[in-house]
Amino acid sequence: MLRKINLRNTIFAFLDLETTGLSPHYGDRICEIGILRCKGFRILSEYSTLINPQRPISPGAYAVNRITSEMVKNAPLFSEVIDKVLEFLSDAVIVCHNVNFDLKFLREEFSILNIPQPENHYICTLKIARRYFSFPSNSLQVIADYLGVRQRRRHRALEDAYTTREIFKYYFKNLSNKGWYLEQFFELSKEEFKKEKFISLPPLIEEAMKSKLFLKIEYVSKWGEYTERIIEPKEITKEKDYLYLLGFCKLRGEERIFRLDRIVKMEKLL
Secondary structure: OHHHOOHHHOEEEEEEEEEOOOOHHHOOOEEEEEEEEEEOOEEEEEEEEEOOOOOOOOHHHHHHHOOOHHHHOOOOOHHHHHHHHHHHHOOOEEEEOOHHHHHHHHHHHHHHOOOOOOOOOEEEHHHHHHHHOOOOOOOHHHHHHHHOOOOOOOOOHHHHHHHHHHHHHHHHHHHHOOOOOHHHHHHHHHOOOOOOOOOOOOHHHHHHHHHOOEEEEEEEOOOOOEEEEEEEEEEEEEEOOEEEEEEEEOOOOEEEEEEHHHEEEEEEEO
16 A cells, blocks of 8 residues: 555655647647656756757747757757666656656657656645645745745746655645645546546646636737737647637637747736
8 A cells, every 4th residue: 555655765756847839739849858756855866968959949948948049959859768768767757847848858759759758656746735835826836935845047947846755844844744744646637647648737827717707918919029918818829730729818808819839938917
């Protein structure tokens, strides 16, 4: 029984990915991976590398991670690092902030190489935040700021893996004091990762759609023009190889469609 597992003897792989966009189903790929391998919370080793995604990095992704196509053009392909990735994930509980997002991208890369994805247990720190805590926002960076976790390079894979470790330490201390054990963390996260393909949205968009809140966004047009908009997100649509956000735009006074990978900045308005 997982309930009998001692935290200090459990191997964790705190994992974070940077990607070219939001959806592997629409051709987006991994452009950086960071893994922190720990025994309990004691760090054993770390692994980080840029990856050549063999496709352009979207304006929205660049605005978040500041990784350019020039930076990754001579980086290894995922096929060249897969053995190292498997080594770091071996016999480990994978911990991610938004497990749907990261594991779907990993599964797609494994599928391209015709290699089965290893059957790890996993824990989703985003799912735990949504259900058991009340942070100002559930994004990794906002939670880190709220808990006083120091970050040197936000939105880079290894640094975010370190941040996820600190956030999970806080969760474990808080919830274990209420009688939680490891099995409950596994069970809670099980429902978060489904086999079918789906769209993984940024937490801010999900929160705004569920709560009917407005977002302030910075948007770059196909001509390279930047505009600031205040929108109420309505739904996500798809056309050809792109995802679009349909929302009411206060600037235009009507519903408008915004290509998701051209939203370079967003914040929630209360």
